[in-house]
Amino acid sequence: MEIEESKPDTHLEPGYLVICWNDPVNLMDYVTHVFRTVFGWTRQKAEFHMLQVHEQGKSVLTRDSLEKAEHYVHQLQKYNLHATMERDE
Numbered sequence: 001m002e003i004e005e006s007k008p009d010t011h012l013e014p015g016y017l018v019i020c021w022n023d024p025v026n027l028m029d030y031v032t033h034v035f036r037t038v039f040g041w042t043r044q045k046a047e048f049h050m051l052q053v054h055e056q057g058k059s060v061l062t063r064d065s066l067e068k069a070e071h072y073v074h075q076l077q078k079y080n081l082h083a084t085m086e087r088d089e
Contacts, residue, residue: 014087014088014089015063015064015065015069015087015088016063016064016065016066016068016069016070016085016086016087016088017060017062017063017069017085017086017087017088018060018061018062018063018064018069018072018073018076018083018084018085019058019059019060019061019083019084019085019086020035020049020053020058020059020061020076020081020082020083021053021057021058021082021083021084022053022054022057022058022082023081023082025080026080026081028050028051028054031050031053031054031081032046032047032050033046034076034079034081035049035050035061037079038072038075038076038079039061039062039072049061061083063088069085070085072085073085
């Protein structure tokens with residue numbers, strides 16, 4: 001008799017991408033500091049995303065539930081970063 005493991009269908013649930021966009025105002029060190037503060041990231045991970053924003057114009061910071069994505073966007077905006085979210089199917 002085979003027992004099937006039930007796995008959560010998280011890959012079927014829509015997620016939301018949190019995106020930070022480049023702006024001419026905030027300094028790179030400040031953006032790194034904000035990423036570390038909001039997400040609790042290491043300096044290396046925060047700098048990686050900061051450089052993506054700086055060099056490519058944007059960085060997808062995380063994929064999460066609607067509520068968490070909204071929370072992150074509001075936190076980033078509180079620090080005057082240009083952040084948005086979009087649905088990731």
